[in-house]
Amino acid sequence: MPRRRRNADARIRAIACMRIMAGVAALAPHALAASEANDSARSRALQLEVFANGRPRNLVAKFSQRVDGRLISAASELAEIGVRAPGAAAPEDEVALDDIDGLSYDYDEVHQQIRLTLAERAMAERVYKAGVESDKPQEAPLESSFGGLLNYHLRTSVMRDPRGGFDYQGASATFDARAFSDYGALKSGGIVGSTVANRFTQVRLDTNWTYADDKRLLTHVVGDAVASGPAWARSIRLGGVQIQRNFGLRPDLVTAALPSVSGSAAVPSTVDVYVNNNLTLS
DSSP: OHHHHHHHHHHHHHHHHHHHHHHHHHHHHHHHHHHHHHHHHTOEEEEEEEEETTEEEEEEEEEEEOTTSOEEEEHHHHHHTTBOOSSSOOTTOEEEGGGSTTEEEEEETTTTEEEEEEOGGGBOOOOOOOSOOOSSOOOOOOOOOOEEEEEEEEEEEEEEOTTSSEEEEEEEEEEEEEEEETTEEEEEEEEEEEESSSSOEEEEEEEEEEEEETTTTEEEEEEEEEEOOOTTSOOEEEEEEEEEEOGGGOTTOOOSOOOOOOOOOSSOOOOOEEETTEEEEO
16 A cells, blocks of 8 residues: 555656646746847947057947857948948848958957958948039039120231331221020121222121030031041031030030049058049048
């Protein structure tokens, strides 16, 4: 009888132990999650001066130090100090420095500094643009009004006569008249003169009507014009109608290919860009 009682007590204890173990197994994930939450809550916030490859960045970055000693920072914060986050990390994602390939660091707790050693593959790419960009091109409106002008140049020649008095040699006048409106500009010029041999002469210079179309970048000329061509060809003076492309109406348009320079440096460096011996960017 006592033996049966001892066997029953042993079975009861075994069943109780199994129930306790099952309860512990069920609570283990919750305990692990609570432990991780406590570790995260116990992490220290750090504001550290950053050095990269022995050179100061002149920046202070925000880090978090976990209980295991690892340093963690947001991907956007790392990009600001020149560190490339692994993978396709979102700007708000936290990245451990130990998980970045090509990066090693030394945390100086006394001076609150962090010294990074970066390989080229761990450096964030930075693009510097020397030009000024805008979301929408700003086109200055082309203004015009009604009006006219007259340029003139008068010239005469008189010689002193050895017998006394003055001897008249002739006179000439050059005129340049223009009239302009919203429909273009009319230009005409001429020379009027008189000499001793011929009392009166006149020569008509270029006369034409010009209209500039700033939307299509075209210039229309009716009348006297000079044909344009390459540098090795001779210009021809003609009379008639001329339609030509005129990029001078939009000086903001660049019709030549722009130079592009790219490169990389293993350590922080300074690059000075000179254009026609003038420092334009550093």
